[in-house]
Amino acid sequence: MDGSLTVESEVGKGSAFRMQLSLPPVTDPEQILDKIELSVTGYLGERKSILVVDDNVGNTxxxxxxxxxLGFKVSVASNGEEALDMVSVQQLDLVLMDLVMPVMDGLAAVRLMRSNPLLERTGIIGASASVTDSDQRNEFIDICDDFVLKPIRIDLLLEKIGRTLGIEWETVEIVTPVRETFASLEGQEPLTPPSSELDVLYDLAMRGDMLGVEEWATALEAGDARYHNFAGRLKELAGSCKTKALLALVNQCRGEII
Incomplete structure (x- = not known):
């Protein structure tokens, strides 16, 4: 079996391994197990209010x-100054605060929020890209209740929201019939998008950008009709917000174990 194994190590932090395998195609759909995932549909208890603070309209x-x-009362602000105005007149349970913004950045806004005793029960989850200045980001992480790295993983964000607010999620079990994807391709030439395109798709799925996934799938099919079934499956998963099943399908096409 062809493949490669690479490792990156840093003293005092540990090692990261990446394995890439050239796997044979699955010819028998019955050998493929259905994907089972828990989908969050809401939460128990009284409704919570969340303020999303980000200057990127796409992110908000x-x-x-x-x-x-999911049942949250959601408000939006485009910078730290707007956020401070809103928390002064609204009773908020949680603030999702971006770090880098115009007018007033997230760090300055959180400092002022922490100095206000009326906001001591308001949870704050910070967000920032890895390219942000490390000293500023480290202080931001320390002053917030929790932190997520951009691009934001939806499952990780929901986990942190649940922990910060102390809520219990309501979930339903969803079975994704993976074998249908392969059955629909019978009689057609198996076609997998190039790795560079799959990387773009993977990034969209990791960020939870389901609209972006649907647009990507539409463009893929328009460029080559042989992608019709693959694109249709992507649209189905994106339309149902089945992020985990979507990521599983993308990783299967990439032939990677990370």
């Missing part, structure tokens, strides 16, 4: 579309 739209259907 994505978070609103994620949190609003």
């Amino acid at each position: 739209s994505m978070l609103v579309s994620l949190l609003d259907p």
Whole structure:
């Protein structure tokens, strides 16, 4: 079996291994097990209010579309100054605060929030990209209740929201019939998008950008009709917000174990 194994090590921190295998195609759909995942549908208890603070409209739209259907009362601010104005007049349970923003950044806003005794029960989860200045980001991480790295993983964000607010999620079990994907391709030439394109798809799925996944799938199919079934499956998963099943399908196409 062809493949490669690479390792990156840093003294005092540990090692990261990456394995890439050239795997044979699965010819018998019955050998493929269905994917079973738990999908969050809401939470128990009284409704919670969340303020999303980010100057990127795409980011705020994505978070609103994620949190609003789960039962949260969601408000939006585009910078730290707007956020301070809103927390002074609204009773908020949680603030999702970006670090780098115009007018007033997240660190300055959180410092002022922490100095206000009326906001001591308001949870704060910070967010920042890895390219942000490390000293500023480290202080930001320390002053927030929790922190997520951008691009944001939806499952990790929900885990941190649940922990910060002390809520219990309501979930349903969803069975994704993976064998149907392969059955629908019978009689057609198996076609997998190039790795560079799959990397783009993987990034969209990791960020929970389901609209972006659907647009990517539409463009893929428009460029080559042989991707019709693959694109259709992507749209189905994205339309149902089945992030884990989508990531599983992408990783299967990439032939990677990370």
